[in-house]
Amino acid sequence: MNFAVLVFPGSNCDIDCYKAVEQTVGQPVDYVWHTATDLSKYDCIIVPGGFSYGDYLRSGAIARFAPVMAEVAKAAAAGKYVIGICNGFQILTEAGLLPGALRRNTSLKFRCHSSILRVENNKTPFTTQYEVGELIDIPIAHGEGNYYCDEATLAQLKQNNQIVFRYADNPNGSVEDIAGVCNEQGNVVGMMPHPERAVNQLLGSEDGKKMFTSILNAWREQHGAASIG
Amino acid sequence: MFKATVYVTVKQNVLDPQGVAVQGALHSMGFNEVGKVRIGKYMELEVDATNRAEAEERVRQMCEKLLANTVVEDYRFELEG
Numbered sequence: 001m002n003f004a005v006l007v008f009p010g011s012n013c014d015i016d017c018y019k020a021v022e023q024t025v026g027q028p029v030d031y032v033w034h035t036a037t038d039l040s041k042y043d044c045i046i047v048p049g050g051f052s053y054g055d056y057l058r059s060g061a062i063a064r065f066a067p068v069m070a071e072v073a074k075a076a077a078a079g080k081y082v083i084g085i086c087n088g089f090q091i092l093t094e095a096g097l098l099p100g101a102l103r104r105n106t107s108l109k110f111r112c113h114s115s116i117l118r119v120e121n122n123k124t125p126f127t128t129q130y131e132v133g134e135l136i137d138i139p140i141a142h143g144e145g146n147y148y149c150d151e152a153t154l155a156q157l158k159q160n161n162q163i164v165f166r167y168a169d170n171p172n173g174s175v176e177d178i179a180g181v182c183n184e185q186g187n188v189v190g191m192m193p194h195p196e197r198a199v200n201q202l203l204g205s206e207d208g209k210k211m212f213t214s215i216l217n218a219w220r221e222q223h224g225a226a227s228i229g
Numbered sequence: 230m231f232k233a234t235v236y237v238t239v240k241q242n243v244l245d246p247q248g249v250a251v252q253g254a255l256h257s258m259g260f261n262e263v264g265k266v267r268i269g270k271y272m273e274l275e276v277d278a279t280n281r282a283e284a285e286e287r288v289r290q291m292c293e294k295l296l297a298n299t300v301v302e303d304y305r306f307e308l309e310g
Contacts, residue, residue: 101300104246148301
């Protein structure tokens with residue numbers, strides 16, 4: 001299974017994502033520069049955190065028009081696995097690949113600490129190894145993670161089971177404590193917390209590890225290969 | 230050449246945390262007459278277009294696609310020239 005970690009000018013969690021893939025599932029992984037125009041060899045695309053284009057105008061607003069994003073949209077439509085973490089989530093909402101938007105935290109503070117999430121949906125390819133209702137410890141690091149969507153969109157998210165994670169203790173003012181959502185098909189996930197920073201007890205938690213092993217399992221099931229525990 | 234002035238603000242029904250903080254600061258300074266405060270963005274664009282209608286349509290597209298995120302923001306603009 002081939003992983004791509006996208007790199008925009010200003011990305012700063014790309015190395016963490018790359019290492020997390022190496023250390024959790026040991027699959028081939030490449031850094032892919034934002035000017036790339038072919039992602040066809042990749043099965044999973046990780047849009048990492050950071051401050052792409054300095055967060056100018058709005059977080060993710062400019063990155064969303066980088067050449068590679070047309071390929072990401074193509075991959076998402078083809079059912080490949082796409083995950084946006086933190087700034088990656090902001091980029092995917094700006095691109096319209098995920099519903100809603102991320103506003104400034106209500107506290108106006110950059111919040112950088114561990115956070116407890118409740119798994120709401122374990123049917124996405126990224127979450128199959130969690131239990132619904134499971135509490136996991138995944139750190140956050142953002143100033144603009146305050147998830148917003150209008151009432152109609154929220155009703156849709158609930159109806160289609162698109163809320164993937166909720167905060168146990170809302171750190172930013174997000175609507176309905178939402179920490180992560182997926183698209184209708186479930187193959188595109190976005191979340192503000194950083195699972196790639198929670199893959200080893202040395203980092204304070206390894207609760208993020210199962211996101212990576214889930215995705216490898218999902219891919220193997222799709223491709224008729226043996227799954228791992 | 231036209232000059233477009235674009236204003237982007239957080240939608241009325243969406244919380245504007247910066248506006249709330251500035252309102253609080255104004256109140257604590259004694260400006261109790263201040264009601265709701267909204268913070269927004271102001272942009273000046275030089276636009277090369279053959280006529281006003283074309284400039285207006287192009288700027289509208291720029292706002293829709295990039296300058297505002299219409300999920301959470303409203304925009305308006307003025308054209309000069």
